[in-house]
Each structure stands twice: as structure tokens, then as C-alpha cells.
Amino acid sequence: MASSEHPATLIERVQHFVSDHKRAVLIGTAAAVVAVGGVAYYASTSSRPKGRGTDVEKAAKKDKKKSSKSGKKKKSVKDVDGPILEEREPKELEEQPLTDEQIADMSDEERTKLAASFKEKGNTAYKERRFAQAAVLYTRAISVSPKPEPVFYSNRAACYVNMTPPQHELVISDCDEALKLDSNYVKALNRRGNALESLERYEEALRDFTAATILDKFANQSTAQSVERVLQKLATKKAAEILAHREPRLPSYTFISAYFAAFRPRAHPALPENPTTGDETLHLALQALDAADYPHALSLINEAIEQGISWDIGKSEALNLRGTFKFLTGDVDGAKADFQESIDLQPSFTQSLVKIASVHMEQGDPKKAFECFEEAIKQNPNDPDIYYHRGQVLFIMNEFTQAAENYTKSTELDDQFVFSHIQLAVAQYKSGNLQNSMATFRRTLKAFPQRSEPQNYYGELLLDQQRFEEAVEKFERAVELEKQKTPPNVLPLVNKGLALYQWKQDIGAAERCCNEALRIDPECEAAVATLAQLSLQQSKIDRAVEMFERQAELARSEPELVNALTYQYASASQVEFLKNYPEMAAQLNALARGM
Ligand SMILES: *[C@@H]1O[C@H](CO)[C@@H](O)[C@H](O)[C@H]1NC(C)=O
Numbered sequence: 001m002a003s004s005e006h007p008a009t010l011i012e013r014v015q016h017f018v019s020d021h022k023r024a025v026l027i028g029t030a031a032a033v034v035a036v037g038g039v040a041y042y043a044s045t046s047s048r049p050k051g052r053g054t055d056v057e058k059a060a061k062k063d064k065k066k067s068s069k070s071g072k073k074k075k076s077v078k079d080v081d082g083p084i085l086e087e088r089e090p091k092e093l094e095e096q097p098l099t100d101e102q103i104a105d106m107s108d109e110e111r112t113k114l115a116a117s118f119k120e121k122g123n124t125a126y127k128e129r130r131f132a133q134a135a136v137l138y139t140r141a142i143s144v145s146p147k148p149e150p151v152f153y154s155n156r157a158a159c160y161v162n163m164t165p166p167q168h169e170l171v172i173s174d175c176d177e178a179l180k181l182d183s184n185y186v187k188a189l190n191r192r193g194n195a196l197e198s199l200e201r202y203e204e205a206l207r208d209f210t211a212a213t214i215l216d217k218f219a220n221q222s223t224a225q226s227v228e229r230v231l232q233k234l235a236t237k238k239a240a241e242i243l244a245h246r247e248p249r250l251p252s253y254t255f256i257s258a259y260f261a262a263f264r265p266r267a268h269p270a271l272p273e274n275p276t277t278g279d280e281t282l283h284l285a286l287q288a289l290d291a292a293d294y295p296h297a298l299s300l301i302n303e304a305i306e307q308g309i310s311w312d313i314g315k316s317e318a319l320n321l322r323g324t325f326k327f328l329t330g331d332v333d334g335a336k337a338d339f340q341e342s343i344d345l346q347p348s349f350t351q352s353l354v355k356i357a358s359v360h361m362e363q364g365d366p367k368k369a370f371e372c373f374e375e376a377i378k379q380n381p382n383d384p385d386i387y388y389h390r391g392q393v394l395f396i397m398n399e400f401t402q403a404a405e406n407y408t409k410s411t412e413l414d415d416q417f418v419f420s421h422i423q424l425a426v427a428q429y430k431s432g433n434l435q436n437s438m439a440t441f442r443r444t445l446k447a448f449p450q451r452s453e454p455q456n457y458y459g460e461l462l463l464d465q466q467r468f469e470e471a472v473e474k475f476e477r478a479v480e481l482e483k484q485k486t487p488p489n490v491l492p493l494v495n496k497g498l499a500l501y502q503w504k505q506d507i508g509a510a511e512r513c514c515n516e517a518l519r520i521d522p523e524c525e526a527a528v529a530t531l532a533q534l535s536l537q538q539s540k541i542d543r544a545v546e547m548f549e550r551q552a553e554l555a556r557s558e559p560e561l562v563n564a565l566t567y568q569y570a571s572a573s574q575v576e577f578l579k580n581y582p583e584m585a586a587q588l589n590a591l592a593r594g595m
């Protein structure tokens with residue numbers, strides 16, 4: 001929910017870009033395969049071993065048809081069905097299994113016939129839900145058959161699925177055998193995927209479901225859902241592991257400066273007459289903050305609080321700053337505690353209240369956030385920051401009319417804060433009021449000729465209207481203005497790249513912009529996310545995986561991390577698919593490029 005803290009449009013648009021292309025990521029080169037479908041699919045089916053025989057489920061279906069014709073009702077069997085409670089010994093099993101010598105005496109033809117008959121009996125037992133017997137019969141089919149048949153293993157796996165408790169390890173080893181014999185055996189892939197998922201071996205389950213989805217030409221909804229489900233479980237599990245072990249770290253320079261820029265600059269509190277060491281350190285921390293030297297500001301503020309600050313106003317200021325850094329590193333509970341203590345020491349310090357509101361938003365609790373704004377207004381009804389940030393919360397809740405009112409109020413109280421003008425224009429745009437929005441932007445451009453932000457965000461709205469040329473012009477102007485700062489804000493550069501990509505499909509230019517942005521701010525999240533998407537567009541999946549890994553490293557909050565990991569694992573599973581099914585690579589790559 002970083003978007004609540006600075007003009008949201010770029011992040012939003014990158015996210016839209018990502019979700020528009022989510023299909024491309026999740027189901028890989030989905031459309032691609034459907035389009036080539038013919039070739040890819042039929043080529044692979046025709047190379048399957050012949051005479052694989054019927055799968056038990058098909059047999060069960062046929063049987064169901066027959067029995068419904070003859071008026072008998074039988075319960076059909078699915079993998080998901082539970083086991084039967086009672087099992088009779090079928091007659092066949094009372095016979096002694098054939099010895100190796102007896103088998104060796106038979107001709108291949110006889111052995112094939114015998115194996116087929118064991119399989120038939122197995123199918124019958126399976127349909128009658130005698131899974132243990134069915135498994136034994138498939139085992140016999142396997143042992144007499146002159147050559148290994150994938151369907152025997154896959155059918156036996158189906159029996160293990162239905163036992164109580166399900167024998168996941170055996171399902172996996174039988175599917176391993178079946179897939180060794182026929183790597184395109186979709187049903188075995190699905191079975192193994194389910195067993196692996198039950199054992200929480202999500203990465204391997206994802207590998208199987210991904211392969212099944214692609215081999216099935218993306219036609220099977222249920223497999224596609226399995227991919228999504230396992231991906232979600234995998235990303236959530238990995239995110240929890242990462243967050244449990246990761247050192248808290250600051251987000252990118254671009255992110256932090258956007259956060260601080262969302263609050264009006266305030267005068268530093270005056271030091272007491274005889275400042276303590278802690279007081280002096282606080283003063284240094286605030287100076288580092290003014291110089292945008294965030295890592296230094298962070299270590300100084302921690303030091304100042306450890307050393308002890310001698311007066312309440314200073315202490316309140318220090319806790320506000322430490323809380324802000326905690327918030328930025330993703331420690332929302334710690335941040336909340338610091339902001340609360342800051343307010344207890346100085347109840348009129350409305351900025352700390354506004355920041356608690358953003359903690360509530362990060363925790364998905366807008367109601368509490370609004371209570372904080374009310375409380376802040378009680379303390380200081382003329383603080384423009386309160387209305388600006390309430391506008392931001394309303395904005396991300398799509399309450400654009402109320403958001404616009406709040407931005408306007410903020411502007412009335414202080415018209416020198418550029419973001420309330422910009423956000424007003426964006427809110428007007430979002431509520432469909434194009435004329436007003438463009439007028440607000442033109443006024444803002446005039447009032448802040450030396451600020452890059454109005455250029456940048458105006459450019460975004462132009463881009464949204466597909467007025468590419470004008471958009472690029474605005475981004476270029478913003479880049480120019482930012483060049484005069486050290487370090488410059490790189491968002492206009494990333495925007496320019498996106499615009500060039502959307503306008504002319506100029507991937508090279510887009511990548512150059514993002515790389516330039518990363519040269520200036522190596523951690524710029526938007527640049528990394530955009531590069532990841534651009535790599536996917538070109539089917540440079542290895543590079544995309546690398547970028548998603550980077551994005552995961554940069555992710556500040558759990559939802560951001562889960563999101564990045566989802567893409568990372570989805571792309572990685574495609575890389576693995578292409579490794580395992582190299583014959584599919586040419587088609588997939590060619591078509592992905594056309595997406
Ligand atoms: C789709 O896949 C599921 C397993 O995920 C399978 O049970 C089902 O039979 C498949 N449907 C079709 C139409 O192939």
C-alpha cells in the first residue's frame with residue numbers, strides 16, 4: 001500500500017501492466033500454444049507410444065455410459081473419491097502369481113495378452129472401488145508385460161490416490177515410471193502434481209501442473225486452477241520463510257524520497273539551551289534527512305534515541321522519524337508503537353497521527369485510518385497534510401469525488417504543495433472529469449515550472465489516453481528538470497521507457513531507459529518490475545526470472561513479496577518446462593514474441 005503515500009499513478013500503472021500481462025506470466029505462452037496448437041500438440045501426441053491401452057478413468061466413464069444405458073446405476077470413481085470401506089478378495093487373487101520361470105516360458109504375445117487381461121481386471125476392481133486389489137492386478141500386469149507400459153503405472157497410481165490414507169509417495173514413484181516412459185502423459189503429470197501438493201512439495205507440484213497445462217493446450221480449466229493455487233501456496237510459504245530470516249532493509253532511494261516528499265517540510269525543533277549528546281545526535285539525524293542521506297539518518301536517529309533525548313518535543317520528533325524508518329522497512333507494528341509514543345509526548349504532532357493512519361492502511365483497516373484523520377483534525381484543523389493524506393486513502397479506495405474535495409481543502413490551506421494539485425487532477429481524471437483534470441494540470445504546470453512532478457504525472461494521463469507523443473515530451477521535460485538534482489528522481493525515465501514501449505513497441509529503448517534509471521538508483525522497484533515484464537515480452541524467461549528475483553529482494557511488504565515471488569516461480573517453472581520439453585521450445589518462443 002505504498003501507493004497511499006505518494007502519487008499513485010506510476011506504481012498503479014506498473015501494476016496494471018503486470019496484471020494485464022499476468023496471463024502471459026502465469027500460463028506462460030498460453031495464447032502462443034493455442035495458436036500454434038495444431039503443430040505443437042499433434043506432433044507430441046503422435047509421438048506417444050502406441051497401444052498404451054485405456055486409462056482407468058476413461059474405462060470408468062465408458063462403463064458408466066454402458067450401465068446407465070442398461071439402467072443400472074453405479075457410482076463412478078474419481079481420484080478424489082474416498083476409498084471403499086470393505087473389500088472382498090476377488091477370485092483371481094487366490095491363484096498363485098506366476099513365477100519368473102513360467103513367465104519366461106511364454107511368448108511376448110502371450111505375455112502382452114496376459115498383461116492386458118490383468119489390466120482389465122484391475123480396471124474392473126478399480127471401478128468397484130476395490131483399490132487394493134486393483135493395485136495388485138496392475139502390479140501383475142507390470143510383471144508379466146514384455147515391455148513397460150506407462151498406463152499400468154499410472155492406473156496403479158490412481159489406486160494409491162484412493163487408499164486410506166492416500167499413498168502419496170507411491171503415487172509419485174509410479175507416476176515417475178509412467179512419465180519416464182511417456183513424458184507427455186498429462187494424467188500422470190496431474191496425479192503426481194496432486195500428490196506433491198499434498199506433501200507440500202510445491203515447487204515440484206508447480207512443475208507438473210505447468211507442464212500439464214501447456215501440454216493440454218491450456219484448455220483444461222481445472223489444471224490452470226491448480227497452477228494458480230499451487231503458485232499462491234508456494235509464494236506465500238516462501239514469503240513467510242524469507243521474511244522470517246531477512247534483515248530489515250530500507251526500500252529504494254526513489255521510494256523513500258517519495259514517502260518523505262508526501263509530507264510538507266517542517267522546521268526542526270529548536271535544541272534546548274544545554275543540549276545532551278542525544279539531542280545533538282538528533283539534530284545531526286535531521287540534517288542527514290534534509291540532505292536525503294537516508295541510511296545515515298537512520299543510524300543517527302537510532303543512536304540519538306539510545307543516547308537519550310532530553311526534551312519531550314525532541315523525543316516526539318525522534319520517535320516520529322524512527323517510526324517512519326520502521327514503517328519503510330516493513331516493521332509496521334514497531335512503527336505504530338513509535339508513532340503512538342510520539343503523539344503521547346506531543347498530542348498536537350498531527351504528522352504522527354497521519355502516519356499511524358498509513359500503518360492502518362497497510363494493515364488493511366481504512367476505518368481506523370479515518371479515525372486517525374478525525375483525531376488529527378481535532379488537534380489541528382488547519383494542517384493541510386491531514387487532508388492530503390485522507391485524500392490519498394480515499395483515492396486508493398476509488399472514492400474520487402471525496403478525494404478531490406480533500407485535496408482541494410489541502411490546497412486551500414497551503415497552495416505551495418505540488419502533490420495536492422497533482423493528485424486533484426488525477427482524481428478528477430479518474431472520476432471521468434477530463435476537462436477539469438486537464439485544466440488543473442495546466443494550472444499546476446504554470447504554477448510550478450521548475451518542478452518535474454506535474455510534467456511526469458501529466459505525462460502519465462496523456463499516456464493513459466494514448467497520446468504518446470505528448471506523453472513522451474512531458475516525460476523528457478521531467479527528466480531534464482530532474483537532471484539538475486542530485487540524485488535525480490528516476491520515475492520519469494521509467495515512464496518514458498514504458499511510453500516508448502507502448503507507443504512504438506520499442507523494447508530496446510524501453511530497456512535503455514530502465515537501465516539508466518537503475519544506474520542512478522540501483523534499487524528502483526518500478527524499473528526492475530518493468531524490465532522483468534519487458535524480458536517476458538521477449539521470451540527472455542531466464543532474464544525475467546532474474547528480474548523477478550530482484551523484485552522479490554526489493555519487496556518491502558509481504559503482499560509485494562508474494563506478488564514478486566508468484567511471478568518468479570511462474571516464470572521459473574516455464575524455464576524448467578522448456579528444459580524438460582525442449583521440443584516445445586521453438587513454438588513457445590516464436591509465439592510468445594507475438595503476444
Ligand atoms: C482436466 O484435468 C483434471 C486434472 O487436473 C482431470 O481430472 C480432468 O479429466 C481434465 N479434463 C479434461 C477435459 O481433460
Ligand SMILES: *[C@@H]1O[C@H](CO)[C@@H](O)[C@H](O)[C@H]1NC(C)=O
Pocket residue numbers: 370387390394402403405406409
Ligand atoms: C474529505 O473526506 C471525508 C471522508 O473521509 C469527507 O467526509 C469530507 O467531506 C471530505 N472533504 C473535506 C473537505 O474534508
